[in-house]
Amino acid sequence: MTDTPREIETLIDLLARLPGLGPRSARRAVLALLKKRATLMAPLAQAMSQVASSARDCRVCGNISTADLCPICADPRRATGEICVVEDVADLWAMERGALFKGRYHVLGGTLSALDGLGPDELRIPALVERVRDDGITEVILALNATVDGQTTAHYIADALEGSGAAVSTLAQGVPIGGELDYLDDGTIGAALRARRRL
Amino acid sequence: MTDTPREIETLIDLLARLPGLGPRSARRAVLALLKKRATLMAPLAQAMSQVASSARDCRVCGNISTADLCPICADPRRATGEICVVEDVADLWAMERGALFKGRYHVLGGTLSALDGLGPDELRIPALVERVRDDGITEVILALNATVDGQTTAHYIADALEGSGAAVSTLAQGVPIGGELDYLDDGTIGAALRARRRL
Numbered sequence: 001m002t003d004t005p006r007e008i009e010t011l012i013d014l015l016a017r018l019p020g021l022g023p024r025s026a027r028r029a030v031l032a033l034l035k036k037r038a039t040l041m042a043p044l045a046q047a048m049s050q051v052a053s054s055a056r057d058c059r060v061c062g063n064i065s066t067a068d069l070c071p072i073c074a075d076p077r078r079a080t081g082e083i084c085v086v087e088d089v090a091d092l093w094a095m096e097r098g099a100l101f102k103g104r105y106h107v108l109g110g111t112l113s114a115l116d117g118l119g120p121d122e123l124r125i126p127a128l129v130e131r132v133r134d135d136g137i138t139e140v141i142l143a144l145n146a147t148v149d150g151q152t153t154a155h156y157i158a159d160a161l162e163g164s165g166a167a168v169s170t171l172a173q174g175v176p177i178g179g180e181l182d183y184l185d186d187g188t189i190g191a192a193l194r195a196r197r198r199l
Numbered sequence: 200m201t202d203t204p205r206e207i208e209t210l211i212d213l214l215a216r217l218p219g220l221g222p223r224s225a226r227r228a229v230l231a232l233l234k235k236r237a238t239l240m241a242p243l244a245q246a247m248s249q250v251a252s253s254a255r256d257c258r259v260c261g262n263i264s265t266a267d268l269c270p271i272c273a274d275p276r277r278a279t280g281e282i283c284v285v286e287d288v289a290d291l292w293a294m295e296r297g298a299l300f301k302g303r304y305h306v307l308g309g310t311l312s313a314l315d316g317l318g319p320d321e322l323r324i325p326a327l328v329e330r331v332r333d334d335g336i337t338e339v340i341l342a343l344n345a346t347v348d349g350q351t352t353a354h355y356i357a358d359a360l361e362g363s364g365a366a367v368s369t370l371a372q373g374v375p376i377g378g379e380l381d382y383l384d385d386g387t388i389g390a391a392l393r394a395r396r397r398l
Contacts, residue, residue, distance in 0.1 A: 055206075
């Protein structure tokens, strides 16, 4: 469109790069923002600018944080002996949603991938090994995605932690809660069958 | 979630208020922003803050603008005698997408609605009447939505402009390009039938 002010076009183009928004929905979002300039647009711009300037990786675990230590690493009530290893911050948030895990995290920043050129050194794996060695960690729970890359990474980490003294475990695989067998793939049913429990 | 930094939670809450985004997709969008802090988040925050502080309504037509006059009203190549009346800026953008209309616009800011308490004075209708009277307008095209409120507003405006000397027209109704009769409602087919053209 030629006759939209250039600043507004720029804003639409940038918003369209967010996941879940395309050019059309970004345009709609900008119109909604323009209608609520004072109550929504200005506070959103300010919140975004504040996070953009203050957000960084937690020095210890790699979680997103606005301080040197993330709220989880800084929380004295969280158990220090257990580390849950996740691929990225989204997975950490997914684990925290259940509020079941009381230990601390280690965010890898991805999975090992020859295709993407991601090796152990790109993934904060050395930092994990060091942390386990120096901080008296007793258990490492590998909460990686049940994909080929995720499982490759899990095995690599298990090898790297051998001899560290920490127990290494991984999330159970099986039928998800509410899952219907008819809709599950053979791999999941197979894993659930092999890991069957006595009632 | 208790352990996400408060600034990030604020950002998610604000983003979730955009149309097309919910709490979950806002969270995903924020994660994407956090991964591209320098290349996407900071520029987006800046663009948004700039638009929030500079955007205003065009003094003449009510279009969104960053100057006193919007680019369309300021463009000397646009015909001054024709005004296309639209409900809001989204409709103006939709008209401009085709680049078929060469005149200028008048943005009402809504349609007459007893339920929402929107009367003519809330809708820039007096400004339209004044503009038609003072600026030598020869044609007013009512490009309002084909809804009950839109059509009520169109009739109200046509009445208000009676005796102004300007011809008042409205968009044709009929079968949309590519439309299949089987999927069209009776109202549209009826309108298309009444407005049939000789081949």
